[in-house]
Amino acid sequence: MDMDTALLLSILAATVQSGTPILYATLGEMFTERSGVLNLGVEGMMIVGAFTAFLATHITGNPWAGVLAAGLCGGGLSLLHGVVCLIFQGNQVVSGLALTILGLGLADFLGTPYVGITTTGFQAFAVPVLADIPVLGAIFFRHDAMVYLSYLLPPLFWLFMARTRPGLALRAAGEHPAAASAAGLSPVRIRWCGIFTGGFLAGLGGAYLSLAYTHLWTNNMTSGRGWIAVALVIFAFWRPGRAVFGAYLFGGVMALQLRLQAMGANLPSSLMLMLPYALTVLVLLASSARGGGRAAPAALGVNIEPEE
Amino acid sequence: MRKSVSAMLLVAAMLLMAALTGCGEDKKPAEAPKAEQKPAAAPAPAAPAKEMQVGFVYVSPVGDVGWSWAHDQARKAVEDMDGVTTSFVESVPEGADAERVIQNMARKGFDIIFTTSFGYMDPTLKVAEQFPNITFMHCSGYKTAPNMSNYFGRMYQARYLTGMVAGAMTKSNVLGYVAAFPIPEVIRGINAYTLGVRAVNPKAEVRVVWTKTWYDPATEKEAAKSLLDVGADVIAQHQDSPGPQEAAQERGVYSVGYNSDMSHFAPKSLLTSAVWNWTPFYKDVVEKVRKGEWKSGAFWPGMETGIVGIAPYGDMVPQDVRSKVDARKAEVVAGTYKVFSGPVKDQNGAVRVPEGQVLSDQDMLGMTWFVEGVVGSTQ
Numbered sequence: 110m111d112m113d114t115a116l117l118l119s120i121l122a123a124t125v126q127s128g129t130p131i132l133y134a135t136l137g138e139m140f141t142e143r144s145g146v147l148n149l150g151v152e153g154m155m156i157v158g159a160f161t162a163f164l165a166t167h168i169t170g171n172p173w174a175g176v177l178a179a180g181l182c183g184g185g186l187s188l189l190h191g192v193v194c195l196i197f198q199g200n201q202v203v204s205g206l207a208l209t210i211l212g213l214g215l216a217d218f219l220g221t222p223y224v225g226i227t228t229t230g231f232q233a234f235a236v237p238v239l240a241d242i243p244v245l246g247a248i249f250f251r252h253d254a255m256v257y258l259s260y261l262l263p264p265l266f267w268l269f270m271a272r273t274r275p276g277l278a279l280r281a282a283g284e285h286p287a288a289a290s291a292a293g294l295s296p297v298r299i300r301w302c303g304i305f306t307g308g309f310l311a312g313l314g315g316a317y318l319s320l321a322y323t324h325l326w327t328n329n330m331t332s333g334r335g336w337i338a339v340a341l342v343i344f345a346f347w348r349p350g351r352a353v354f355g356a357y358l359f360g361g362v363m364a365l366q367l368r369l370q371a372m373g374a375n376l377p378s379s380l381m382l383m384l385p386y387a388l389t390v391l392v393l394l395a396s397s398a399r400g401g402g403r404a405a406p407a408a409l410g411v412n413i414e415p416e417e
Numbered sequence: 418m419r420k421s422v423s424a425m426l427l428v429a430a431m432l433l434m435a436a437l438t439g440c441g442e443d444k445k446p447a448e449a450p451k452a453e454q455k456p457a458a459a460p461a462p463a464a465p466a467k468e469m470q471v472g473f474v475y476v477s478p479v480g481d482v483g484w485s486w487a488h489d490q491a492r493k494a495v496e497d498m499d500g501v502t503t504s505f506v507e508s509v510p511e512g513a514d515a516e517r518v519i520q521n522m523a524r525k526g527f528d529i530i531f532t533t534s535f536g537y538m539d540p541t542l543k544v545a546e547q548f549p550n551i552t553f554m555h556c557s558g559y560k561t562a563p564n565m566s567n568y569f570g571r572m573y574q575a576r577y578l579t580g581m582v583a584g585a586m587t588k589s590n591v592l593g594y595v596a597a598f599p600i601p602e603v604i605r606g607i608n609a610y611t612l613g614v615r616a617v618n619p620k621a622e623v624r625v626v627w628t629k630t631w632y633d634p635a636t637e638k639e640a641a642k643s644l645l646d647v648g649a650d651v652i653a654q655h656q657d658s659p660g661p662q663e664a665a666q667e668r669g670v671y672s673v674g675y676n677s678d679m680s681h682f683a684p685k686s687l688l689t690s691a692v693w694n695w696t697p698f699y700k701d702v703v704e705k706v707r708k709g710e711w712k713s714g715a716f717w718p719g720m721e722t723g724i725v726g727i728a729p730y731g732d733m734v735p736q737d738v739r740s741k742v743d744a745r746k747a748e749v750v751a752g753t754y755k756v757f758s759g760p761v762k763d764q765n766g767a768v769r770v771p772e773g774q775v776l777s778d779q780d781m782l783g784m785t786w787f788v789e790g791v792v793g794s795t796q
Binding site: 221330 | 478480482483486507508593599624625626627628629630632633634635636638639640642643644646647649658659660663682792793794796
C-alpha cells in the first residue's frame with residue numbers, strides 16, 4: 110500500500126471517529142424532535158455526559174459505567190426541559206437555550222477539580238474477520254466499542270420508527286398530538302420518552318469525547334459539537350440514514366482540514382476551519398430551498414395544551 | 418414536582434457560586450492564613466509588619482497542568498514567603514469580567530496583582546490607572562504604566578533546546594508541531610524549535626498544524642494524529658492540554674511537552690518538555706515591592722534566571738544527545754549563544770538575519786514569518 114492510499118484510509122478512519130460524537134447527538138435530537146419537542150440543549154447535555162462519563166469511569170474503573178452514567182445524566186438534564194415544556198407549557202426554544210447554558214456551567218463547576226487527570230476509557234480494537242476486509246476494514250472496523258455501538262443505532266432507529274407500534278405512536282405525537290390523543294395514546298407521556306431518549310444519546314455523544322476520543326476531561330470540551338448536531342437534524346430531514354451521512358461529512362471536513370495542513374498545503378487554516386460551518390449554512394439553505402422544512406414533524410415545537 | 422424543585426435549588430446554588438467567583442472572592446481556605454501567621458524573626462515593637470497581599474488572576478483552571486498551573490506553582494512558593502498571603506481567581510474570561518475581578522482585588526487592598534493572560538492587558542492598565550499605589554504585573558503583553566510592568570520569559574530558548582533533542586531522535590526526519598494560534602509568541606516558538614532541530618539534523622522538516630484553540634483536547638489530539646499520518650515521528654505542541662502527547666504515545670512515537678513536565682501523561686513517549694518556572698521571578702518582584710525598590714518596566718528574562726527551562730530527559734534519550742544539548746544549554750545560559758543569530762533564512766529562502774547579526778527583541782516580539790525548514794502557513 111503506498112503512502113497516498115494509506116493517508117486516504119487514515120482520513121476516512123478519522124472521519125468515522127470525529128463523526129461519532131456528532132452522530133450520537135444528532136440521532137438523539139432527531140428522536141426528540143420526532144416526538145414533537147425541539148430541544149436546543151444538546152450542547153449542555155453533551156458536556157454533562159462528557160463529565161459524568163469521565164467521573165464514573167474514574168471512580169469505578171469501568172468505562173461502561175461511564176457510558177451509563179453519561180446517558181442517565183444527559184437524560185436527567187433533558188427532563189428539566191420536559192418540566193418546562195410539558196408541564197408548564199414554556200417556550201421550547203428558550204428552555205433549550207437555558208439548558209445549554211446550565212449544562213455548560215454545571216459541568217464546568219463540578220468538573221474543575223478533575224481537569225487534567227487521565228482515565229482508562231475505551232481503546233481501539235480490530236473486529237475479528239471484519240477488520241481484514243480490504244479498505245472497509247481499515248475505515249470502519251479498527252475503532253473502539255463506542256464507534257461499533259454507534260453503527261447499530263441508525264438501523265435500530267429506522268426499524269423503531271418505521272416498523273413498530275411505539276415508533277408510530279412517537280411519530281403521531283410529533284405530527285398530530287390531538288389525533289394521537291383521540292386514538293387513546295398519551296402524547297405527553299410519549300414526549301417525555303422522546304425527550305429522555307434524546308438526552309440519553311446526547312450524553313453518550315459527550316461520553317465519546319472524554320472516554321474514547323481522548324481519555325481526559327476538560328471544560329468546554331464539546332466545543333460546539335452539540336450545535337452542529339442540532340443543525341444536522343434539519344440537514345438530515347429527520348431521517349437517521351441521512352444523519353449518518355451528515356455526521357460523517359462534518360467529521361470528514363474536520364479530519365481533512367487538519368491533514369491538509371499536515372501535508373503542507375499552503376492554505377490559510379482559518380479558511381479551512383471555517384469550512385464545516387460554512388457547510389452548515391449552505392446545507393440549511395439548500396434544504397430549505399428544496400422544501401426541507403416540510404420534512405419536519407408537523408407539531409415540532411408546538412406545546413400540547415392541557416385539556417380543560 | 419420534586420425534580421423541578423431540586424433543579425431550581427441547583428440553579429440557585431449555581432448562580433450563587435457564579436456570583437461569588439465573579440466577585441473575586443478569596444478562594445483560599447479560610448483557616449490557612451491563621452495557621453501561617455507567625456511573628457517576624459525580630460518582633461518589631463512598633464507597628465507590626467503588615468502582611469503583604471498578592472493576588473493572581475488566571476485565564477484557565479489551575480488543574481490543567483498547563484499555563485495557569487505553572488503560574489500557580491509560583492503562587493504557592495510566594496505564599497510560603499514570610500509575611501505574604503496570596504489568593505487567586507481562576508477561569509477568568511478575558512475582557513470585561515477580567516476588569517471587574519482585578520478591580521475587586523484592588524479595592525480589597527492587595528499590594529501586588531499578577532494578571533497572567535494576554536487579554537488582561539487593557540483591563541489591567543485601566544485598573545492600574547485607578548489605583549496608583551498598587552503594583553500591577555501583566556504577563557505576555559506590551560503596555561506599561563508607572564505602577565504596571567509587563568513581563569514574559571524567553572521560552573524560545575527552551576524551545577530551541579527541545580528541538581535539538583527532537584532533531585536527534587527523529588528517524589523519518591519529519592517532525593510535527595500542534596499549535597494554537599498564529600501569533601508571534603507561537604511562531605517564535607516554532608521557529609526556535611525548528612532551528613534547534615536543524616542544528617543537529619539539517620535534513621529534518623517541521624510540519625505545523627493550527628488548531629485555532631488553546632484548549633480542545635479532542636481537536637489537538639486529532640491534529641497530532643494528522644501529523645502522524647503524514648509520517649511525523651516526534652510531536653511537539655503549543656497548547657494547554659496533553660492531547661497531542663496522548664496521540665504520540667498511542668502510536669508509539671516520541672513527543673515534546675510544553676508548560677510543565679508532561680512525562681506522567683506519556684512516560685513512554687515524552688523526550689522532554691519546555692517548561693515555565695515563574696517562582697524566582699515572582700519572589701523577586703514581591704521582595705522588590707516590599708523594599709520599595711520595584712520599578713516599572715518591560716521584563717523579558719531568559720533561561721539564565723531559570724524562568725524557562727527543559728524538563729528532565731526521558732529514558733530513551735541517549736547520553737551523547739544529552740551532553741550535546743546540555744553543552745548548548747550552558748552557552749545559552751552564559752549568553753554566548755543566541756538562538757536567532759544569523760544566518761537565518763525564512764521559508765522562501767530569503768535571508769532574514771544576515772551572518773554575524775542577531776535578531777532584535779523588537780523583531781522577535783513581532784515575528785510573523787517561519788524559518789527555513791518549517792512546512793505550513795503562518796495564517
